Amino acid sequence: MSFPSDIEIAQQATIKPIKEIAKKIDIHEDDLEFYGKYKAKLPLSLQKEKPNGKLILVSAMSPTKYGEGKTTMSIGLVDGLNYIGKNAVAVLREPSLGPVFGLKGGAAGGGYAQVIPMEDINLHFTGDFSAIEKANNLLSAVIDNNLQNPKYSLHIDPKSIAWKRVMDMNDRTLRQIIIGVGAKGNGAMREDGFNITPASEIMAILCLSKNLEDLKFRLGNIYIGKTLDGKAIFSRDLKVVGAMAALLKDAIKPNLVQTLEGNPAILHGGPFASIAQGTNTVIATKTGLSLSDYVVTEAGFGADLGAEKFFHIKCAQSDLKPDAVVLVATIRALKHHAGLTADEFKAENVQSIEKGFCNLEKHIENIQKFGINPIVCINAFPEDYHSEYEKLIELCASKGVKALVSTAFAEGGKGSALLAETVISTIETASNNYHTLYSPENSITEKIEIVAKEIYGASNVNYTNKAQTQLNMINELGFNQFSVCMAKTPMSFSDDEKKIGRPTDFTITIREFEISSGAGFIVPLLGDVMRMPGLPAIPNAERIDIDNEGKIYGLS
Known part of the structure; x- marks a missing residue:
């Protein structure tokens, strides 16, 4: 019997009214802004400036195209912590439609470690990305309007304009475009382009803002370009900050949903770690830390991207600091970094684990440079061998790091109970000398x-x-x-x-x-990284469908 797909598991789950999930973390029903029965916005007033919860960061070794399950392990760890009697909340990013319809598919976890309602979360959710997109493109429209309005012109040099439009879709043809900006059709043109919405500076600003006042201040500081005589121009000079903030009035509020096991999950913001800062909002993180004893959050892709930016950008700007770091690894990723092909993954090969460990080893060393000794979570797959687990655990031990297997994908919180216990023990007993590797005084x-x-x-x-x-x-x-x-x-x-x-x-x-x-x-x-990705030859969009009853298929 084959294992059910992620969407099949999600659709078969018993989902609780969101007001019941809110009760678990002492949120009164009157504080919820309902988006249907199973999603709700949370007020900014729930976050404390200096919350008491413990912050657990989940990162990973360098990813492969096969997927290492970082979000799955994050959700599994939250369920595992609740399984052993702790009060824990997941605080994660929202999925982008680019990967959903592109290569990756959904981004709400997998197997029996998911957040639900899975279809809603992956498709539009509460409209946050749309609001960010509109605020971004409003600024673009106002810039071009100023270029062709002599009476109110700031005399912007069109060649200096650094602001790009955005769209939450992978579309490589929009990376570079030519647009007409001439008054009354005089034919003047300029170069422009699109980034994907997760790469928008508005997304980054939303994720780093403390409140509406801070949001407006940051929106006003957006650099646009220069005047014809070389003076810097910012968005505040275009007098559009208030309108942009108005578009973001609901998007700034975190979203409450639940895991398959009925534990609270806050999803908010969604920058990619490869082309942006890769972490959820400061507001969501502080809200979670204010409402629970433990918050599990993730930073995108490998620790060289997401974790590094989590430390140097998010923590540096918000006075947050991690109490523990979990690095996700898979046997197949180790085999990939040993040079094996996908066809060779299923064969038992302890030697390849030793060879591919060099990648995980560097990530371990990097986290240790920040003053934290990480825990390695091995995401279990059916084709793995115990001998391979044993070798990996041995190799991690040689670096002074505890490694253990999580079966959260197949068993949910029960499968992550040992990981949860290890994380708690580490927080309570291990020394934490967290520090960053550079300071603002260092040059770019x-x-x-x-x-x-x-x-x-x-x-x-x-x-x-x-x-x-x-x-x-x-x-x-x-x-x-x-x-x-x-x-x-x-x-x-x-x-x-x-x-x-x-x-x-x-x-x-x-x-x-x-x-x-x-x-x-x-x-x-x-290198050749682009802030507007392209679709793969066979995009995931070809697998997604909806039947006459409104049931969606193909999300994973």
């Missing part, structure tokens, strides 16, 4: 070098002529104190996805920069 180039050399293992950093020119402008604008949000392939420590394992003696190339002054970071684009 110093920050890039620290991440590239300490986290990626690169030997050198090169800058294209375009990147060097932009870097000079960043320094002139006084943005040197900002963090760096590296945009690179998640498949390798390098900027070349073909360099698997633990590459050494390599150079990364900064192709160009994007400025996110409202979010407080600079985005260096490495």
Whole structure:
């Protein structure tokens, strides 16, 4: 008998009214803004400035196209913590339609460790992404309107405009476009382009804002470009900040849903870690920490991207700090980083675990550099062998790290009970000397070098002529104190996805920069990574359908 699909499991689950889930964390029904019976918005008043909960970050080794199940393990850990009698909440990102219809499919966990209602969460949810998209594109429309309105013109240099439109879909043809901006059809044109919505600076700002006041302040600090005489222009100069904030009045509120086992889950924000900061909102995290004893959150892709940005961007801007870090690993990912093909994964091969461990080993070392000793969670698959688990546990022990197997995918919270107990024990007994690797006083180039050399293992950093020119402008604008949000392939420590394992003696190339002054970071684009992804040859959209009764198929 075959294992049911994720959507089959989700559709067969007994889902509770959201007001019952809210009761578990002492939220009164009057504080809920209902989106149907099973979803609700939470008021900002529920978050405390200095909450007492413990923060558990889930990250992973470098991902493969087969999926390592980081979200699944995060949800499983929350269910596991509740299974052993703890009060725990999942605080996760919202899925983007790009991956849903592209390569990955759904992003609400998997097997018996999911958040529900799965279809709603993956498709539009409460409209947060749409609001972010509209606020972003309103600013684009106002910029172009100013260009063709002589009476109110700011005299923006069209060639300097750094702001792009966004759409929550993978569409490579929109990366570079030509638009007409001439008054009364005089034919003036300029170059423009689209990013995917998770890469919008509005998304980044929403995820880092403390409240509406902070949101408006950050929206006003968005860098637009320069005037014809070289003066910097920000969105506040266009007098559109209030309208943008009005579009985001509901999107700033976190969303409450539930796991398959009826435990609370807060989903809010959804930047990718490869091209943005890769973590959910500060508001959602602090809300979870204010309502529960333990919050499990995740940072996208491998720890070289999501965890690094979690520490250097989210924590640095919000006074948060992790109490424990879990690194997700799979046997098949280790075999991939050992150079095996998918056809070779099912054969028992202890030697490949030893060879592929180099990738996980580097991630372990990186987390240790931040002053935390991680726990390795091995996501179990049916084709794994116990001898392979034993070898991996032994290798982790040689690095002073505890590793254990989670069967949350097949068994839910019960399958993650041991992981939950280990995490609690680590929080209660292990020393935590958390610190960042750079400070605001470091220059942008110093920050890039620290991440590239300490986290990626690169030997050198090169800058294209375009990147060097932009870097000079960043320094002139006084943005040197900002963090760096590296945009690179998640498949390798390098900027070349073909360099698997633990590459050494390599150079990364900064192709160009994007400025996110409202979010407080600079985005260096490495290699050929794009902030508007493309669809695969056979997109997941071809597998998704809905029947005459309204039942959806094909989400996974």
